Amino acid sequence: GENVEQHPSTLSVQEGDSAVIKCTYSDSASNYFPWYKQELGKRPQLIIDIRSNVGEKKDQRIAVTLNKTAKHFSLHITETQPEDSAVYFCAALRPGYSTLTFGKGTMLLVSP
Amino acid sequence: GAGVSQSPRYKVAKRGQDVALRCDPISGHVSLFWYQQALGQGPEFLTYFQNEAQLDKSGLPSDRFFAERPEGSVSTLKIQRTQQEDSAVYLCASSDGTAFSGNTIYFGEGSWLTVV
Numbered sequence: 197g198e199n200v201e202q203h204p205s206t207l208s209v210q211e212g213d214s215a216v217i218k219c220t221y222s223d224s225a226s227n228y229f230p231w232y233k234q235e236l237g238k239r240p241q242l243i244i245d246i247r248s249n250v251g252e253k254k255d256q257r258i259a260v261t262l263n264k265t266a267k268h269f270s271l272h273i274t275e276t277q278p279e280d281s282a283v284y285f286c287a288a289l290r291p292g293y294s295t296l297t298f299g300k301g302t303m304l305l306v307s308p
Numbered sequence: 309g310a311g312v313s314q315s316p317r318y319k320v321a322k323r324g325q326d327v328a329l330r331c332d333p334i335s336g337h338v339s340l341f342w343y344q345q346a347l348g349q350g351p352e353f354l355t356y357f358q359n360e361a362q363l364d365k366s367g368l369p370s371d372r373f374f375a376e377r378p379e380g381s382v383s384t385l386k387i388q389r390t391q392q393e394d395s396a397v398y399l400c401a402s403s404d405g406t407a408f409s410g411n412t413i414y415f416g417e418g419s420w421l422t423v424v
Contacts, residue, residue, distance in 0.1 A: 228410035
């Protein structure tokens with residue numbers, strides 16, 4: 197089955213710095229890669245996603261890059277703010293399968 | 309409703325007790341998913357419904373777990389004879405597309421189950 201590895205498990209940055217979270221996936225047929233943000237005790241919320249026909253996508257301070265050859269994708273957050281502190285999950289979807297496979301999550305802490 | 313709604317939000321069950329967790333998806337959403345999220349882990353797939361049809365239940369950990377969506381809207385996840393390892397957050401999610409299309413999946417707040 198699909199296997200998604202996510203690194204780092206925790207990330208501490210100062211406000212204003214950039215943060216990068218990386219994920220690798222095992223099945224080259226996977227074609228949809230969303231990122232979810234989950235605050236403590238809250239629901240996971242989609243923040244950005246990318247499909248396999250695109251190499252990069254940006255939405256304000258958030259960007260995602262995809263390298264299909266290497267089977268990895270990354271989340272980039274610029275100008276981090278304390279409210280960015282949360283757990284971030286990457287995921288991958290294989291065509292014909294019902295479900296997303298999630299990484300184990302990265303706890304991001306942005307210090308003022 | 310505006311989002312996916314789950315109840316109860318918190319449930320403490322004694323070992324051996326049966327529990328039922330309810331999910332109200334976003335109105336009109338075809339797809340409904342159940343995930344299990346252990347502390348400090350990512351969501352793990354349990355089962356998937358397309359309307360009332362349960363198309364995939366490969367993630368259900370044992371035959372003590374049962375899910376239904378009889379009218380294609382509200383879904384119930386039932387856990388029989390709960391055990392301590394069942395303690396987790398049970399997340400429900402819905403989507404207006406099919407699972408295979410990569411449409412956005414919207415999550416509920418989850419039902420936190422603690423088995424003592």
